[in-house]
Amino acid sequence: MHPKRKPAVPFIARLAMALLALLVAACSSLPPATSLDRPATHALADPQATPLGQALAPLDAAHPGQSGFRLLSNGTDALQMRIALARAATKTLDLQYYIAAEDTTGRLLLAAALYAADRGVRVRMLVDDLNLDDSRHLLAALATHPSIEVRVFNPFGATRSSFFTRTEDVFTRIDRFTRRMHNKAMIVDGSVAIVGGRNLGDEYFSASPTLDFRDIDALAAGPIVEQISTSFDTFWNSALAYPLAVRDRHHYKMADLHAAREALRAHWRAEAQAVGAKPLNSAPLATQIVDGQLGLVWAPAQFLYDSPRKVTATDGDYQSPPMHRLAELLQGAQHEVLMLSPYFVPHDAGVKLLGDLTKRGVRVAVVTNSMASTDAVAVQAGYSPYRIPLLKEGVELYEFQPLQRDGRRYFSGSNSRSSLHAKTYVIDRHTLVIGSMNLDPRSAFLNTELALFIKSPELAAVDAALIEHAMSPDSSYRVRLATPQENAQLHALGVPASGLVWTGDDHLGSHNVPHTWSFDPQAGFVRNALTGLFLLLPIDSQL
Numbered sequence: 302m303h304p305k306r307k308p309a310v311p312f313i314a315r316l317a318m319a320l321l322a323l324l325v326a327a328c329s330s331l332p333p334a335t336s337l338d339r340p341a342t343h344a345l346a347d348p349q350a351t352p353l354g355q356a357l358a359p360l361d362a363a364h365p366g367q368s369g370f371r372l373l374s375n376g377t378d379a380l381q382m383r384i385a386l387a388r389a390a391t392k393t394l395d396l397q398y399y400i401a402a403e404d405t406t407g408r409l410l411l412a413a414a415l416y417a418a419d420r421g422v423r424v425r426m427l428v429d430d431l432n433l434d435d436s437r438h439l440l441a442a443l444a445t446h447p448s449i450e451v452r453v454f455n456p457f458g459a460t461r462s463s464f465f466t467r468t469e470d471v472f473t474r475i476d477r478f479t480r481r482m483h484n485k486a487m488i489v490d491g492s493v494a495i496v497g498g499r500n501l502g503d504e505y506f507s508a509s510p511t512l513d514f515r516d517i518d519a520l521a522a523g524p525i526v527e528q529i530s531t532s533f534d535t536f537w538n539s540a541l542a543y544p545l546a547v548r549d550r551h552h553y554k555m556a557d558l559h560a561a562r563e564a565l566r567a568h569w570r571a572e573a574q575a576v577g578a579k580p581l582n583s584a585p586l587a588t589q590i591v592d593g594q595l596g597l598v599w600a601p602a603q604f605l606y607d608s609p610r611k612v613t614a615t616d617g618d619y620q621s622p623p624m625h626r627l628a629e630l631l632q633g634a635q636h637e638v639l640m641l642s643p644y645f646v647p648h649d650a651g652v653k654l655l656g657d658l659t660k661r662g663v664r665v666a667v668v669t670n671s672m673a674s675t676d677a678v679a680v681q682a683g684y685s686p687y688r689i690p691l692l693k694e695g696v697e698l699y700e701f702q703p704l705q706r707d708g709r710r711y712f713s714g715s716n717s718r719s720s721l722h723a724k725t726y727v728i729d730r731h732t733l734v735i736g737s738m739n740l741d742p743r744s745a746f747l748n749t750e751l752a753l754f755i756k757s758p759e760l761a762a763v764d765a766a767l768i769e770h771a772m773s774p775d776s777s778y779r780v781r782l783a784t785p786q787e788n789a790q791l792h793a794l795g796v797p798a799s800g801l802v803w804t805g806d807d808h809l810g811s812h813n814v815p816h817t818w819s820f821d822p823q824a825g826f827v828r829n830a831l832t833g834l835f836l837l838l839p840i841d842s843q844l
Contacts, residue, residue, distance in 0.1 A: 331456065331543065331547070333540035333541075334452075334539070334540050334541060334542050334543045334544075334547075335538075335539075335540045337543070337544065337547070339452075339543075339544055341538045342423075342425065342450075342534075342537065342538070343534050343538075344393065344395070344488070344491050344527075344530035344531070344533065344534055345392050345393045345490060345491035345530075348392075348490055348491030348492045348526070348527075351391050351392055351490040351491075351492060352389070352391060352490075352585070352587040353389060353391075353489065353490045353492035353493055353522075353586065353587050353590070354490065354491070354492045355587070356586075356587040356588075356590040356591045357369075357492055357493075357522055357523055357590060360522075360523065360590070360597070360599070361523050361524065363599075364523070364599040366601055367523070367524075367599040367600055367601050367602075368521060368522060368523035368524050368525035368526070368599065368600070368601075368602050369521070369522040369523050369595075369597030369598065369599050370519055370520065370521055370522075370597060370598050370599075370600060370602070370753075370755055370757070370760055371519070371520040371595060371596050371597055371598065372517060372518070372519055372520075372735075372760065372763055372764060372767075373495070373497070373517065373518040373519070373520055374516075374517045374723075374767055375507070376505060376506040376507030376508070376513070376514075376516070377506065377507050377508075377576075377577040379495075379499055379505070379506060379516070379518050380406055380409075380410075380506040380507075380508070380576070380577065380578055381577065381578065381579070381580045381581065382495065382518075382520060382580075383410055383413070383487060383495060384409070384410070384413050384578055384579070384580055385580040385582075385586050386487060386489045386493060386495065386586065387410070387413035387414055387416070387417050387489070388413065388416075388417075388580075388585075388586070389489055389490070389493070389585065389586035389587065390417045390420075390422045390489045390490055391420075391422065391490060392422060392423065392490050392491075393422065393423050393424075393425075393488070393489070393490055393491060394414060394417050394418075394422050394423070394424045394425070394487075394488070394489055394490075395424075395425045395426075395427075395486070395487070395488040395489075395530070395533045395537075396414065396424070396425070396426045396427070396486075396487050396501075397426075397427045397428075397482075397484050397485065397486045397487075397533050397536060397537075398426075398427075398428055398429070398484075398485055398486075398500050398501050399428075399429045399431075399432065399481065399482060399483050399484065399485060399500055399737075400428075400429070400432045400500035400501060400502055401426070401428050401432075401433075401436050401440070401500070401501040401502075402432075402435050402436060402500070402501060402502035402503070403435050403436035403439050404502055404503045404509075405503050405508055405568075405572050405575075405576055406501070406502065406503050406505075406506045406508050406576055406578065407436065407501050407502055407503070408439075408565060408568050408572075409568065409569060409572065409573055409576070409578045410501055411436075411439065411440075411443065411565065412565035412566070412568065412569050414426070414443075414449070415443055415446065415449070415561075415562060415565060418443075418446050418448040418449045419446075419448075419562075421448060422448060423448055424446075424448055424449045424450070425450050425452075425533075425537060426440070426449070426450070426451045426452070427451075427452050427453075427454055427482075427533070427536055427537055427542060428440070428451070428452075428453060428454065429453075429454045429455065429481050429482040429483075430453045430454060430455055430456040430457060430548065431481050433453060433456075433548065437545075437548065437549050438549070438551075439561060440545060441545055441546070441549045441551065441553050441557075442553050442557040442558050442560070442561040443558065443561060444545050444546075444553070445553050445554065445555060445557060445558045446558055450544075451544075451545040452537065452542040452543060452544055452545065453542070453543050453544075453545055453547070453548045454481075454482040454536065454539075454541055454542050454543075454609075455480065455481065455482060455541045455612055456543055456547065456548050479747055480611070480612040480613075480747045480748065481612075481747070481748050481749075482536065482609075482612070482748070482749050483737050483738075483744070483748035483749060483750050484532070484536065484606065484607075484737055484749055484750065484751045485497060485498065485499060485500060485737050485751075486529055486532070486533060486751065488526065488529055488530055488533060491526060491527065491530050492522065492523075492526055493520070493521070493522045493526060493586070494520075494521045494522075494525075494526045494529045494530075495518050495519070495520055495521070496518065496519055496521065496529060496604075496735075496736060496737075496751060496753060497516065497517055497518030497519050497723075497724075497735055497736065497737070498516045498517060498518065498722050498723050498724045498735075498736075498737060499514075499516045499518050499722075503576075504720075505722070506576070507576075507577075508576040511718060512676070512718055512719075512720060513718065513719045513720070514676075514719075514720055514721075514722035515701070515719055515720070515721050515722060515723060515771075516722040516723045517641075517723040517724075517725055517735060517764070517767065518735075519735050519753055519755075520595070520597075521602075521753065522590070522595075522597055523599075525602050525604055525753070528604040529604055529751075532604070532606040532751060535606075535608070535609065536609055536749075539609040540609075541609050541612060541613075542609075582594065598757055598759050598760050600755050600756055600757035600759075600760065601755075601756050602753055602754060602755040602756065602757075603626070603753075603754040604751070604752075604753055604754075605622040605623040605626055605751070605752055605754065606622065606623060606749070606750070606751040606752075607621050607622065607623065607748075607749035607750050607751070608749070609749060611747075611748075611749050612749065619746075621744075621745055621746075621750065623736065623738055623750050623751060623752040624738060624744060624745045624750070626752075626754060627726065627734055627738065627752065627754075628654065630726075630728050630732060630734065630754070631654060631655075631658070631726075631728065632654065632657075632658075633728075634658055634663050634728050634729055635663065635729055636663060636664070636729050636730075637663060637664040637665075637666075637727075637728075637729055637730065638655075638658060638663060638664070638665045638666070638726070638727070638728055638729075639666050639726070639727040639764075639765055639768045639769075640665075640666065640667045640668065640725075640726050640727075640740065640768075641668050641669075641721065641723045641724060641725045641726070641767075641768055641771065642667065642668075642669055642724055642726075642739050642740040642741070643669060643670050643675070643701075643720070643721040643722050643723065643724065643739065644669070644670070644675075644677060644680045644684075644739040644740075644741045644743070644744075645667060645669035645670075645684050645739065645740050645741060646680060646683040646684050646687070646740075646741040646742060647684075647687050647691065647740060647741075648687070648742065649690075651687075651740065652687055652690045652691055652694060655667075655691065655694060655696050656691075656694030656695070656696070659694055659695035659696060660694075660695075664697070665695070665696045665697065666696075666697040666699065666768070666772065667691075667696060667697065667698055667699065668699045668700075668701060668721065668768060668771045668772060668777060669684065669698075669699075669700060669701065669721065670700060670701050670720060670721045671700035671701055671702060671703070671777075671778055671803075671821065671822065671823075671824070672685075672700075672821040672824040673702070673703040673821065673822060673823040673824045674700070674701045674702060674703040674718070674719060674720045674721065675720060676720050680741065683741070688780060688801060689782065689800055689801065692780065692781060692782050692801075693782070697772075697779075698779075698780040698781075699771070699772045699777040699778065699779055699780070700777055700778045700780055700803070701719065701720070701721040701771065701776065701777050702719070702775075702776060702777055702778060702805065702822075702823075703718050703719055703720070703823060704718065704719065721771070723767075724736060724737060724738055724739055725764050725767075725768070727761050727764050727765045727768065728761075730758060730761050730762060730765055731756060731757070731758045731761055732754065732755070732756050732757075732761060733753075733754075733755045733757060733760050733761045733764050734752055734753070734754050734755075735752065735753050735755070735764070736750065736751050736752030736753055737750045737751055737752070738750040738751070738752050774804070774805045774806045774813070774815065775805070775806040775813050777805060778803040778804065778805040778818070778822055779803070779804045779805060780801055780802070780803055781801070781802050781804070782800065782801065782802070783798060783799070783800050783801055783802045783819070784802075787802060787819070788800065791819060796819075798819070799819060799820055799821075801819075802817060802818070802819060803817070803818040803819075803821070803822050804816070804817050804818075805822070
């Protein structure tokens with residue numbers, strides 16, 4: 302028999318009780334994490350002594366002042382590289398993610414981290430609190446391992462577990478609640494790292510049957526990894542990084558760890574082959590580096606990241622280093638700017654910046670999500686009022702289609718609904734910017750972000766090809782201003798004109814047919830209605 306369900310509490314009743322809690326209880330707050338019994342730990346002091354460090358030493362010497370990079374644009378490749386890195390770890394494995402889902406690929410990656418810990422590797426995992434509940438119990442069980450430590454960034458309502466008290470914190474600490482750690486990084490032995498747009502979850506690795514986030518990471522090796530490690534340490538030891546036990550007060554025992562290990566082993570045997578998680582190259586990663594099999598491109602680069610202080614700096618004085626540097630590079634562009642930004646809310650300042658470029662003859666092309674492909678309709682509502690001003694300034698706009706029919710490995714993934722998630726920028730075909738940062742107010746003012754700035758015509762050309770492919774009619778809708786004749790035709794039919802026209806391929810059966818739309822293509826009634834609702838709400842600063 303199934304246990305008897307408790308009666309559902311109506312939403313209005315829950316809201317009323319939450320408001321009552323606001324009146325009768327004071328807002329709780331956690332002490333700074335630095336005041337807790339929580340040791341400060343740091344990146345490996347001598348990464349050169351590890352097999353990966355030793356393999357990279359001759360390449361470092363041959364490319365003074367440079368680091369090695371490789372773009373990971375295919376979801377399966379990105380998953381396999383993460384598994385390969387975890388297997389290559391001999392001393393340390395650091396993981397920093399906004400989302401770490403307990404789904405098929407998430408459990409495979411956690412299994413790889415556990416296997417590393419079983420070999421004596423120190424594993425540190427830092428996860429943002431907002432999306433923690435999905436994997437909290439598994440992470441807590443793994444944290445009983447003597448070589449694994451899990452911390453939670455910026456928890457809210459963490460000292461109290463009920464719905465009502467957590468709701469109280471959402472209401473009374475809303476500004477802190479909306480400021481999140483958006484960073485994504487994986488670092489092995491202080492020598493090799495992966496940074497970019499991907500979180501840990503099936504939709505990021507072409508393994509979800511319903512949603513496929515098209516994304517790009519960068520594999521980084523060499524001196525730049527020390528800076529990425531410093532970024533991780535800064536967050537790991539910050540006053541906002543709490544031991545998971547503060548968030549999950551259930552007492553976990555070694556038996557829970559053993560049960561998790563057996564479950565993860567069974568999961569690996571059942572699922573790894575199905576989602577292509579096993580690295581195709583069985584040679585150790587250090588051997589692949591020595592033999593030149595990783596395809597690294599060596600180039601000068603800069604790594605910039607936000608301070609954890611961005612989450613608590615509500616006085617408006619904080620300036621984001623990665624966003625400021627990106628703005629400088631955009632303003633200095635001479636010929637062309639290509640952008641992939643899935644969440645794109647430029648505001649008037651962004652419209653002016655890009656418009657100033659086009660007035661100087663610089664080509665500016667932006668690929669973002671369409672209303673049909675976005676996973677954040679509220680952000681789309683924030684973006685939509687700026688389409689006409691951007692187009693009037695001469696900016697090219699492309700909106701990603703929800704269905705992608707591409708057999709090539711450029712941006713390839715599953716056949717599920719597609720959504721753009723990559724955040725990359727190419728300036729004058731010689732500088733590539735890649736990281737966690739969108740061109741929106743949330744990345745600029747609320748969330749912490751990171752980004753690599755790589756001066757490499759070769760890598761810039763690779764990313765430019767990915768962006769150009771994303772602009773193609775079978776991948777994105779080209780948005781343009783409607784002509785007076787097109788607006789008049791709609792007016793004659795009694796239909797309000799949007800002022801815009803979308804062109805692209807309509808996927809009919811196995812054929813792509815060129816088509817033109819007068820309203821957001823394939824968005825449907827619900828998304829259009831929600832967009833209209835969000836346009837009425839005062840949430841622009843939160844997008």
